Amino acid sequence: MRRRSHRSTAVLAALAAAVLGVAGCDAVGGDSPGPDGTEAKQVKPKPTPAWDRSPSSVAAVGDSITRGFDACAVLSDCPEASWATGSREDVDSLAVRLLGKAQAAERSWNYAETGALMADVPGQMAQAVARKPQLVTVMAGANDACRASTSAMTSVDDFRTQFEDAMSTVRTALPKAQVFVASVPDLKRLWSEGRTNPLGKQVWKLGICPSMLDDADALDAAATERRDTVQERVEAYNEVLEEVCAKDRRCRFDGGAVYEFRFGTDQLSHWDWFHPSVNGQARLAEIAYRAVTAKKA
Template identity: 90%
Template sequence: MRKRSGRATAVLAVLVTAVLSVAGCDATGGDSPAPRGTEAKQGKPSPRPTPTWDRSPSSVAAVGDSITRGFDACSVLSDCPEASWATGSREDVDSLAVRLLGRTQAAERSWNYARTGALMADVAGQMAQAVTRKPQLVAVMAGANDACRATTSAMTSVADFRTQFEDAMSTLRTALPKAQVYVASVPDLKRLWSEGRSNPMGKAVWKLGICPSMLDDADALDAAATLRRDTVQDRVEAYNEVLEEVCEKDRYCRFDGGAVYEYRFGTEQLSRWDWFHPSVNGQARLAEIAYRTVTAKKA
């Protein structure tokens, strides 16, 4: 009896060990959840995520309208691309390209495809030109001319503006899926009117056809004139919402957060010829905003 009891005890011990061994496997395998927290970290280390935004791109292309061409910054009714906030070479502007690349490289690795008078509808074509250079960063500032029409009814609709900006981004993405994009907000046109209307020379130039929807009859403060300017202002704000929303859907796009729109341009930042477009000083301020946005750790 004692021998048979001893054998039974031995067999029982083997069975218990086997059961415990199987239970131990089930605790960390099979259908059980994977280790978490500290236990997971003790296993194979996870690869570090690849950054999606390069704060020091090696080439810059610019698209947009008269502001990016430096219109009226250096002389009356003339482009002055050397004073452009995006790609200009003037030391007193210290453009985005110069700040990012250095003066020598900026001269060789930056390109300005903006055009005075351009609408958002024209930006896709400018993008098509820009992609041939394969820039690592494309700077976009457009939309002011879409609001600066002969009448408020002629302004680009918000829906069309969205479609046109999406088309421009699609043109870029088809050719350069990972090119980075900096998007500047449309300036506060009503503030520019408010600042510039105190200058007789500026108002004389306005009569030549600069932003008539906002600047026509500059001294009028009646209900109709106020409504007209407020309508333009509302459209600009709607455009900026579109720019932000479309940009947010693209992992390689950064909107300035409304910084250009919110910047309080004073007379020192306005052209001394038309008191509406940025002066050299104003171009330098735009370059600061762009550089700050592009080099920020987070959008």
């Protein structure tokens, strides 16, 4: 009986040790206490935002608007009045707003060309990326619609391919560079505003945007159809700009802000009543700055 009692005691001790051992274990293992409260939550680092609202350098590509054509003198470029990279205080360009005047003089570059089509933008972009800018601005497409006739306008498919080539150029060379894309202006509104000025209409006869501005006072069915055709093409171009830009996480389209801006006579050049004046360039700079510095596109 005593021997059996000793054996029973040993079995109970072993069972107790086993139970206590199981109770002392947890999901972490060993003798470590289990996590509780905030200790159980892992702190994840915040992702770096894709869009930097304060880039340190700016390059511009595009056409006569970005060159400040007719803003300062008749039939002349005036890059110092450019909405994108200009130095004039009464414009307060995008580059100056982002970088400050001193830095903008050293860290901004304008490769736009008067008369440029979207087909020219990939080449301009190749020049721009050589500077390694953190932000590239694009404003092009007006000249693709401003042709000798509606049949000569750049097709929508070609326009898309050319813009995709431009985006590919910057993305291949500078994977992290940002691109701001401005919409094509409302050319029909520019005709409507400018046609009230006799001098402007005389300058138009020199060959400024004939598809829209020829026979400026004509309101017959043929003239109306011609202008509507140009307008529809501009709207199609803007859809392309938006769609292609949306595929790139470091690209921002202006949401049609330039197209929707209601240029008045104060915002139009008093030499040709079609291109932006200094005041108009300042308004474009405001639109671009709001888009680039917005928290969300």
